[in-house]
Protein backbone atom coordinates (compact mmCIF):
# COMPACT_ATOMS: atom_id res chain seq x y z
CA UNK A 1 0.00 0.00 0.00
CA UNK A 2 1.27 3.45 -0.92
CA UNK A 3 2.39 5.70 1.95
CA UNK A 4 2.04 9.45 1.52
CA UNK A 5 4.40 10.30 4.38
CA UNK A 6 7.17 8.51 6.29
CA UNK A 7 10.10 9.49 8.54
CA UNK A 8 13.43 8.14 7.26
CA UNK A 9 16.02 7.60 9.99
CA UNK A 10 19.46 8.42 8.56
CA UNK A 11 21.39 10.19 11.33
CA UNK A 12 22.25 13.73 10.28
CA UNK A 13 20.57 12.97 6.92
CA UNK A 14 17.24 11.98 8.52
CA UNK A 15 14.24 13.42 6.68
CA UNK A 16 10.54 13.15 5.93
CA UNK A 17 9.81 11.19 2.75
CA UNK A 18 6.74 12.47 0.89
CA UNK A 19 5.05 11.11 -2.21
CA UNK A 20 4.62 14.26 -4.30
CA UNK A 21 0.88 14.14 -5.00
CA UNK A 22 1.01 17.07 -7.43
CA UNK A 23 2.74 14.72 -9.90
CA UNK A 24 0.27 11.81 -9.59
CA UNK A 25 -0.87 9.83 -11.41
CA UNK A 26 1.73 10.45 -14.10
CA UNK A 27 4.76 10.09 -11.86
CA UNK A 28 5.41 8.48 -8.47
CA UNK A 29 8.09 10.88 -7.24
CA UNK A 30 9.25 11.01 -3.64
CA UNK A 31 10.52 14.18 -1.95
CA UNK A 32 13.23 14.02 0.74
CA UNK A 33 12.19 16.86 3.04
CA UNK A 34 14.98 17.88 5.44
CA UNK A 35 13.98 21.44 6.32
CA UNK A 36 10.89 23.02 7.86
CA UNK A 37 10.65 25.50 5.00
CA UNK A 38 10.51 22.69 2.43
CA UNK A 39 7.87 20.85 4.49
CA UNK A 40 5.71 23.99 4.62
CA UNK A 41 6.13 24.43 0.87
CA UNK A 42 5.06 20.81 0.32
CA UNK A 43 2.00 21.30 2.53
CA UNK A 44 0.96 24.57 0.87
CA UNK A 45 1.28 23.27 -2.69
CA UNK A 46 -0.50 20.06 -1.71
CA UNK A 47 2.42 17.75 -2.42
CA UNK A 48 1.25 16.27 0.87
CA UNK A 49 -2.45 16.80 1.61
CA UNK A 50 -5.51 15.41 3.29
CA UNK A 51 -6.48 16.17 6.86
CA UNK A 52 -5.12 13.00 8.53
CA UNK A 53 -1.90 13.10 6.49
CA UNK A 54 -1.54 16.72 7.58
CA UNK A 55 -1.87 15.60 11.20
CA UNK A 56 1.05 13.24 10.76
CA UNK A 57 2.91 15.96 8.85
CA UNK A 58 2.42 18.25 11.83
CA UNK A 59 3.94 15.71 14.18
CA UNK A 60 6.92 14.96 11.96
CA UNK A 61 7.26 18.70 11.32
CA UNK A 62 8.06 19.23 15.00
CA UNK A 63 10.65 16.45 14.89
CA UNK A 64 12.11 18.08 11.78
CA UNK A 65 12.28 21.47 13.50
CA UNK A 66 14.31 19.95 16.34
CA UNK A 67 16.52 18.00 13.92
CA UNK A 68 17.18 21.01 11.66
CA UNK A 69 17.57 23.30 14.69
CA UNK A 70 20.25 21.02 16.13
CA UNK A 71 22.10 21.07 12.81
CA UNK A 72 21.85 24.85 12.45
CA UNK A 73 22.18 25.91 16.11
CA UNK A 74 18.68 27.41 16.41
CA UNK A 75 17.64 29.00 19.70
CA UNK A 76 14.58 27.69 21.53
CA UNK A 77 12.62 30.67 20.18
CA UNK A 78 13.69 29.85 16.61
CA UNK A 79 12.56 26.25 17.07
CA UNK A 80 9.23 27.50 18.44
CA UNK A 81 8.79 29.88 15.46
CA UNK A 82 9.34 26.99 13.05
CA UNK A 83 6.91 24.74 14.90
CA UNK A 84 4.29 27.50 14.77
CA UNK A 85 4.91 27.94 11.03
CA UNK A 86 4.23 24.23 10.47
CA UNK A 87 1.07 24.31 12.59
CA UNK A 88 -0.24 27.31 10.67
CA UNK A 89 0.75 26.24 7.15
CA UNK A 90 -2.92 25.57 6.16
CA UNK A 91 -5.83 26.87 8.24
CA UNK A 92 -8.87 24.64 7.68
CA UNK A 93 -7.86 21.07 8.49
CA UNK A 94 -7.69 20.94 12.29
CA UNK A 95 -5.37 17.93 12.11
CA UNK A 96 -2.26 19.89 11.07
CA UNK A 97 -2.15 22.08 14.17
CA UNK A 98 -3.43 19.21 16.33
CA UNK A 99 -0.54 16.96 15.27
CA UNK A 100 2.04 19.70 15.67
CA UNK A 101 0.82 20.78 19.10
CA UNK A 102 0.59 17.19 20.33
CA UNK A 103 4.21 16.53 19.34
CA UNK A 104 5.27 19.94 20.63
CA UNK A 105 4.24 19.01 24.18
CA UNK A 106 7.29 16.68 24.26
CA UNK A 107 9.90 19.16 22.97
CA UNK A 108 11.43 19.58 26.44
CA UNK A 109 12.13 15.83 26.47
CA UNK A 110 14.12 16.08 23.25
CA UNK A 111 14.10 14.91 19.64
CA UNK A 112 13.75 11.17 20.19
CA UNK A 113 10.63 11.61 22.36
CA UNK A 114 9.06 14.00 19.85
CA UNK A 115 9.78 11.55 17.03
CA UNK A 116 8.23 8.76 19.08
CA UNK A 117 5.06 10.85 19.44
CA UNK A 118 4.99 11.64 15.73
CA UNK A 119 5.23 7.92 14.95
CA UNK A 120 2.39 7.31 17.41
CA UNK A 121 0.20 9.88 15.64
CA UNK A 122 0.69 8.02 12.37
CA UNK A 123 0.08 4.57 13.83
CA UNK A 124 -3.06 5.76 15.60
CA UNK A 125 -4.33 7.30 12.37
CA UNK A 126 -3.99 4.02 10.49
CA UNK A 127 -5.73 2.09 13.27
CA UNK A 128 -8.50 4.69 13.41
CA UNK A 129 -9.03 4.57 9.64
CA UNK A 130 -9.29 0.78 9.58
CA UNK A 131 -11.74 0.78 12.51
CA UNK A 132 -13.98 3.54 11.16
CA UNK A 133 -14.03 1.83 7.78
CA UNK A 134 -15.52 -1.30 9.34
CA UNK A 135 -18.02 0.72 11.40
CA UNK A 136 -19.03 2.79 8.38
CA UNK A 137 -19.53 -0.26 6.16
CA UNK A 138 -21.61 -1.95 8.89
CA UNK A 139 -23.79 1.16 9.30
CA UNK A 140 -24.40 1.58 5.56
CA UNK A 141 -25.32 -2.07 4.99
CA UNK A 142 -27.68 -1.94 7.96
CA UNK A 143 -29.27 1.29 6.71
CA UNK A 144 -29.56 0.50 3.01
CA UNK A 145 -29.56 -3.26 2.74
CA UNK A 146 -27.04 -6.09 2.67
CA UNK A 147 -26.39 -5.94 -1.07
CA UNK A 148 -23.83 -4.41 -3.46
CA UNK A 149 -24.13 -0.61 -3.13
CA UNK A 150 -23.46 2.32 -5.42
CA UNK A 151 -21.63 5.34 -4.00
CA UNK A 152 -20.58 8.85 -4.87
CA UNK A 153 -17.57 10.45 -3.24
CA UNK A 154 -15.78 13.79 -3.41
CA UNK A 155 -12.11 14.67 -3.38
CA UNK A 156 -9.57 12.12 -2.16
CA UNK A 157 -9.73 10.30 1.15
CA UNK A 158 -7.58 7.24 0.52
CA UNK A 159 -4.15 6.24 1.73
CA UNK A 160 -2.81 9.33 -0.04
CA UNK A 161 -4.84 11.62 2.24
CA UNK A 162 -4.00 9.74 5.43
CA UNK A 163 -1.16 7.87 7.07
CA UNK A 164 -2.57 4.66 5.63
CA UNK A 165 -5.77 2.96 4.40
CA UNK A 166 -8.11 5.96 4.15
CA UNK A 167 -11.33 7.31 5.61
CA UNK A 168 -14.33 7.64 3.28
CA UNK A 169 -12.24 5.69 0.77
CA UNK A 170 -11.55 3.17 3.53
CA UNK A 171 -15.29 2.54 3.90
CA UNK A 172 -15.59 2.02 0.15
CA UNK A 173 -12.60 -0.35 0.21
CA UNK A 174 -14.14 -2.29 3.10
CA UNK A 175 -17.45 -2.63 1.23
CA UNK A 176 -15.52 -3.83 -1.84
CA UNK A 177 -13.65 -6.45 0.18
CA UNK A 178 -17.02 -7.68 1.50
CA UNK A 179 -18.43 -7.92 -2.06
CA UNK A 180 -20.87 -5.10 -1.28
CA UNK A 181 -19.72 -2.35 -3.65
CA UNK A 182 -21.09 -2.18 -7.19
CA UNK A 183 -19.86 1.22 -8.39
CA UNK A 184 -18.22 4.43 -7.19
CA UNK A 185 -18.94 7.74 -8.92
CA UNK A 186 -15.83 9.87 -8.36
CA UNK A 187 -16.21 13.64 -8.45
CA UNK A 188 -13.29 15.13 -10.38
CA UNK A 189 -12.98 17.74 -7.60
CA UNK A 190 -12.01 20.99 -9.23
CA UNK A 191 -9.75 22.85 -9.32
CA UNK A 192 -6.90 20.50 -8.30
CA UNK A 193 -8.63 17.31 -9.45
CA UNK A 194 -7.99 15.16 -6.39
CA UNK A 195 -10.77 12.86 -7.62
CA UNK A 196 -9.63 12.47 -11.22
CA UNK A 197 -5.93 12.27 -10.37
CA UNK A 198 -5.82 10.55 -6.99
CA UNK A 199 -9.05 8.74 -6.08
CA UNK A 200 -9.44 7.07 -9.46
CA UNK A 201 -5.74 6.06 -9.31
CA UNK A 202 -6.30 4.41 -5.92
CA UNK A 203 -9.58 2.75 -7.01
CA UNK A 204 -7.95 1.43 -10.17
CA UNK A 205 -5.02 0.05 -8.17
CA UNK A 206 -7.45 -1.60 -5.74
CA UNK A 207 -9.60 -3.05 -8.54
CA UNK A 208 -12.72 -1.15 -7.46
CA UNK A 209 -15.26 -0.28 -10.21
CA UNK A 210 -15.62 3.46 -10.66
CA UNK A 211 -16.52 6.25 -13.03
CA UNK A 212 -15.13 9.78 -12.87
CA UNK A 213 -17.73 12.55 -13.24
CA UNK A 214 -17.50 16.29 -13.40
CA UNK A 215 -18.41 17.99 -10.13
CA UNK A 216 -21.47 19.51 -11.77
CA UNK A 217 -22.89 16.03 -12.44
CA UNK A 218 -22.90 14.92 -8.78
CA UNK A 219 -26.26 16.38 -7.78
CA UNK A 220 -28.09 14.87 -10.75
CA UNK A 221 -26.29 11.54 -10.27
CA UNK A 222 -27.86 11.51 -6.81
CA UNK A 223 -31.31 12.83 -7.84
CA UNK A 224 -31.51 10.34 -10.74
CA UNK A 225 -31.09 7.47 -8.26
CA UNK A 226 -27.77 6.29 -9.70
CA UNK A 227 -26.27 5.95 -6.21
CA UNK A 228 -27.39 4.61 -2.83
CA UNK A 229 -25.30 6.95 -0.66
CA UNK A 230 -22.62 9.61 -0.61
CA UNK A 231 -19.52 9.39 1.59
CA UNK A 232 -16.88 12.08 2.08
CA UNK A 233 -13.97 12.84 4.37
CA UNK A 234 -13.55 15.88 6.57
CA UNK A 235 -11.05 18.56 7.40
CA UNK A 236 -12.72 19.83 10.56
CA UNK A 237 -15.83 18.64 12.41
CA UNK A 238 -17.10 21.08 15.02
CA UNK A 239 -18.79 20.25 18.33
CA UNK A 240 -22.26 20.40 16.76
CA UNK A 241 -21.27 18.19 13.82
CA UNK A 242 -20.95 20.89 11.14
CA UNK A 243 -18.25 19.61 8.78
CA UNK A 244 -15.69 21.40 6.63
CA UNK A 245 -14.58 19.42 3.61
CA UNK A 246 -13.41 20.02 0.06
CA UNK A 247 -15.49 22.63 -1.74
CA UNK A 248 -18.39 20.96 -3.50
CA UNK A 249 -19.22 18.66 -0.59
CA UNK A 250 -22.28 20.58 0.57
CA UNK A 251 -23.85 20.20 -2.91
CA UNK A 252 -23.82 16.43 -2.42
CA UNK A 253 -25.39 16.80 1.04
CA UNK A 254 -28.21 18.96 -0.32
CA UNK A 255 -28.91 16.50 -3.13
CA UNK A 256 -28.85 13.53 -0.73
CA UNK A 257 -31.30 15.30 1.58
CA UNK A 258 -33.62 15.96 -1.36
CA UNK A 259 -33.33 12.34 -2.55
CA UNK A 260 -33.57 10.87 0.95
CA UNK A 261 -30.38 8.81 0.81
CA UNK A 262 -27.54 8.72 3.38
CA UNK A 263 -24.86 11.41 3.35
CA UNK A 264 -21.98 10.11 5.44
CA UNK A 265 -18.89 11.86 6.79
CA UNK A 266 -15.90 9.66 7.69
CA UNK A 267 -12.90 10.89 9.67
CA UNK A 268 -10.59 9.88 12.50
CA UNK A 269 -11.55 11.54 15.78
CA UNK A 270 -8.44 13.75 15.40
CA UNK A 271 -10.53 15.69 12.85
CA UNK A 272 -13.14 16.54 15.50
CA UNK A 273 -12.55 20.03 16.88
CA UNK A 274 -14.46 19.97 20.18
CA UNK A 275 -13.33 23.50 20.98
CA UNK A 276 -15.07 25.05 17.97
CA UNK A 277 -18.82 25.31 18.48
CA UNK A 278 -20.21 25.51 14.95
CA UNK A 279 -19.10 25.55 11.33
CA UNK A 280 -19.58 29.32 11.23
CA UNK A 281 -16.33 29.54 13.16
CA UNK A 282 -14.20 27.53 10.71
CA UNK A 283 -11.62 29.47 8.69
CA UNK A 284 -12.03 28.54 5.02
CA UNK A 285 -8.74 28.53 3.12
CA UNK A 286 -8.85 30.67 -0.03
CA UNK A 287 -6.35 29.72 -2.68
CA UNK A 288 -4.94 31.35 -5.81
CA UNK A 289 -6.91 32.61 -8.82
CA UNK A 290 -4.55 30.62 -11.05
CA UNK A 291 -5.81 27.27 -9.74
CA UNK A 292 -9.26 28.16 -11.10
CA UNK A 293 -8.31 30.09 -14.25
CA UNK A 294 -5.51 27.89 -15.55
CA UNK A 295 -5.47 24.32 -16.87
CA UNK A 296 -2.06 22.61 -16.88
CA UNK A 297 -0.49 26.04 -16.69
CA UNK A 298 -2.44 27.41 -19.66
CA UNK A 299 -4.70 30.36 -18.81
CA UNK A 300 -8.29 29.84 -19.91
CA UNK A 301 -9.72 33.20 -18.82
CA UNK A 302 -9.14 36.59 -20.40
CA UNK A 303 -6.48 38.78 -18.84
CA UNK A 304 -7.84 40.79 -15.94
CA UNK A 305 -10.45 38.15 -15.00
CA UNK A 306 -10.31 37.25 -11.30
CA UNK A 307 -11.43 34.09 -9.48
CA UNK A 308 -13.02 33.06 -6.15
CA UNK A 309 -11.28 29.91 -4.93
CA UNK A 310 -12.43 28.69 -1.50
CA UNK A 311 -10.76 25.30 -0.92
CA UNK A 312 -13.50 24.04 1.42
CA UNK A 313 -17.16 24.40 2.28
CA UNK A 314 -19.14 23.59 5.43
CA UNK A 315 -21.97 21.07 5.51
CA UNK A 316 -24.46 21.83 8.32
CA UNK A 317 -24.84 18.90 10.70
CA UNK A 318 -28.57 18.57 9.97
CA UNK A 319 -27.73 17.53 6.41
CA UNK A 320 -25.36 14.79 7.60
CA UNK A 321 -26.90 11.34 8.12
CA UNK A 322 -23.93 9.94 10.05
CA UNK A 323 -20.47 10.96 11.18
CA UNK A 324 -18.22 7.89 11.40
CA UNK A 325 -15.08 7.91 13.52
CA UNK A 326 -13.16 5.09 15.19
CA UNK A 327 -15.18 5.88 18.35
CA UNK A 328 -18.44 5.01 16.65
CA UNK A 329 -21.22 6.29 14.40
CA UNK A 330 -23.08 9.47 15.38
CA UNK A 331 -26.35 10.01 13.52
CA UNK A 332 -25.73 13.73 13.24
CA UNK A 333 -29.18 14.90 12.17
CA UNK A 334 -30.94 13.36 15.19
CA UNK A 335 -28.34 12.98 17.96
CA UNK A 336 -28.55 15.32 20.96
CA UNK A 337 -26.35 18.43 20.90
CA UNK A 338 -23.46 18.94 21.22
CA UNK A 339 -22.58 15.84 19.24
CA UNK A 340 -18.99 16.07 20.45
CA UNK A 341 -18.83 17.59 23.94
CA UNK A 342 -15.41 18.81 25.07
CA UNK A 343 -13.43 16.05 26.70
CA UNK A 344 -13.62 16.53 30.46
Ligand SMILES: CSC[C@H]1O[C@H](OP(=O)(O)O)[C@H](O)[C@@H]1O
Nearest residue numbers: 049050051155157161233234246
Ligand atom coordinates in the same frame (compact mmCIF):
# COMPACT_ATOMS: atom_id res chain seq x y z
C1 LIG B 1 -9.11 12.01 4.47
S1 LIG B 1 -9.90 13.52 4.50
C2 LIG B 1 -9.02 14.41 3.27
C3 LIG B 1 -9.68 15.74 2.97
O1 LIG B 1 -8.66 16.68 2.67
C4 LIG B 1 -8.87 17.13 1.36
O2 LIG B 1 -8.48 18.46 1.20
P1 LIG B 1 -7.05 18.77 0.49
O3 LIG B 1 -6.94 17.86 -0.69
O4 LIG B 1 -7.16 20.25 0.14
O5 LIG B 1 -6.03 18.50 1.58
C5 LIG B 1 -10.36 17.00 1.15
O6 LIG B 1 -11.07 18.00 1.85
C6 LIG B 1 -10.57 15.62 1.75
O7 LIG B 1 -11.87 15.32 2.05
